Amino acid sequence: MKVLCLWHATEGEINSIQKALPHGTEVVAPNGEYYSRFESTYSDLERHAADADAFIGWTIPRGIPEIAEKLKMLSWLHSGVDDLSEIGLLSMAKKRGFKVANIRGANAIAVAEQATMFVLALAKKTIFKHQAATENHKLFPLFADEHRSAMLSGRTIGVIGVGSIGAHIAKFAKGFDMHVLGVRRNKERSVEYVDSMHGMDELHSVLAKCDYVVLATPNTGETSQFFGKAEIAAMKPSAFLINIARGKLVQENHLHEALTSGRLRGYAADVWPKYEFGRAFPAGYVPRLQVQKLPNVIGSVDQAANSDGVLERYIRWGTQNLEEFAAGKSLTREINLDLGY
Missing domain, CATH: 3.40.50.720 (NAD(P)-binding Rossmann-like Domain)
Structure with missing residues (x-):
């Protein structure tokens, strides 16, 4: 051979x-x-x-x-x-x-750790508070909405795509006493640390219950651009969305509108859309609407597995x-x- x-x-x-x-x-x-x-x-x-x-x-x-x-x-x-x-x-x-x-x-553990980091960084306003610290700026008044961190304990996280990565995200979430909902093609296949498993036909009802949603699905013909206006509308305005899978899963225009209108609290991603000439213009590997520069967005560029x-x-x-x-x-x-x- x-x-x-x-x-x-x-x-x-x-x-x-x-x-x-x-x-x-x-x-x-x-x-x-x-x-x-x-x-x-x-x-x-x-x-x-x-x-x-x-x-x-x-x-x-x-x-x-x-x-x-x-x-x-x-x-x-x-x-x-x-x-x-x-x-x-x-x-x-x-x-x-x-x-x-x-x-x-x-790379499941490394990527799941990155997803968990994003959950924590969004919830605890890590970048915002680090910048305040470097400028020696004390945030006041204490407990103001714009300064107060979100909690993980007792909150609900939805893992969309419960494969190897999603299963580890669920495990890590349980370390923070979170309630874990899973969505996958075959909901009959239970996974440890997932409190209840649901099919894709139940996606919107699951999204409505979640304080955090993590996308961990493969990019296929069925999942490409599947997360759009209706899915964001199903989420709580106070919820956070994290994409650790593929940039093409999320419709950028609807994501941008939600993040700038207050319809979505925050977004984090290790992956960004790839626009190819012939399918979209302009072509490129960065968000056309500059989503990554919004104040309620944090990200990395294909670094989750770099461990x-x-x-x-x-x-x-x-x-x-x-x-x-x-x-x-x-x-x-x-x-x-x-x-x-």
Whole structure:
């Protein structure tokens, strides 16, 4: 079996993958100076892709899957596969019969911690109070609405999408004595620390009960732009919204209106909309309405998984996908090509 690393893998990374796979497996990577794991090109990979049996990596240049006629398996080192869907790779996999597996859960704790940080930062007005402290400005009067923090204890949090990340968010919320409501495709699958599970058809009734709402769903054809005017209208005006999943889940125009009119108390996100020319104008990777600059918004840019040990876990779990494939076992993290996750 020949495995192609889709990035300029270090010698140590290649060796760790090689050691985990059966004797005789060839593990190769493009030559060149190491800079980023997301910047390999068609010319970097072309000579190896043509006869590779399996790919592992974070990015795949256009044209490479088309020449990989022997490809039987892709180990994708992300939790989400919406990028693969957008370039038609999932439909190609279904047509040609090769398998796709991801590393879902590898960053679950790190991302759930980031979501919890956002909940606390919004509730406790962390940025606002830090700025007041740096300016030696004492907030007065005490307990004024504009200065007073929100509480977590005894409040209700809704987790929309209770997969690996959502389950950890629920666990952390219980540490603050919160009541946890979950929403997922299959509400019959209960999850520890979730007080009650609901289907997507119950979304609005769940939103109406929540003081905090965390979006943790994958971006699919069904969830893209699913959170809009009606969903915001269903929320309490005193509630906070946190998006830890994908920027495309939320309709920015309705979010902006709610945040500037007082219809929504605050918003936090690690992810922002990606506008592509041909679908929207102007094209870009930042909010068109500058939502991130509003005083009741805090955020980061794809930093939730940038934590100790996550990179190593990505490669280790991605290698486990290859091990299962080489052994002829069912893939623990195989993507359902029909559902897109």
